[in-house]
Amino acid sequence: MDKTMSTLAKLKNELQQLASPKQQQILQRFFKTGKGEYGEGDIFLGIKVPVQRKLAKKYQALSLTDIQALLQSNLHEYRFTALILLITHYKKADNHKKSKLFDFYLHNTKHIISRNTIKKCLGLCSAMRLRNLMMIRGNFILGN
Numbered sequence: 001m002d003k004t005m006s007t008l009a010k011l012k013n014e015l016q017q018l019a020s021p022k023q024q025q026i027l028q029r030f031f032k033t034g035k036g037e038y039g040e041g042d043i044f045l046g047i048k049v050p051v052q053r054k055l056a057k058k059y060q061a062l063s064l065t066d067i068q069a070l071l072q073s074n075l076h077e078y079r080f081t082a083l084i085l086l087i088t089h090y091k092k093a094d095n096h097k098k099s100k101l102f103d104f105y106l107h108n109t110k111h112i113i114s115r116n117t118i119k120k121c122l123g124l125c126s127a128m129r130l131r132n133l134m135m136i137r138g139n140f141i142l143g144n
Helices: 007-017 021-030 049-058 064-071 076-092 095-107 116-142
Strands: none
Touching: 007 049, 007 064, 007 076, 049 076, 064 076, 076 095
């Protein structure tokens, strides 16, 4: 891999290399990405979640700017990996940083919540994280 390549470019490159046409077909069918279906237009590379989690761990120092770039992608695995990274940042953050991550999450919900596939994949995990972020944000507002 090119040493001058940015960390974000390296992550994207690794995700592209892990693409599986067979798994892609399965996921596109499962998430109903055809015309008129709830996941219409969502594009999959065909990478299983455990593989994405392992790769996210390798790139856990990725900046929020780069995470935002992943969230804005039309590729499902880019967005999902971005959310794994965001959760990793949250777990390691102090309360002040958690508040900033809350704002970041809210600012990017159009890339997260409006995508049916992300809602389906994250399900309870995303809801729990958002609840925790809101609780922390509430503590700052209420001064508790």
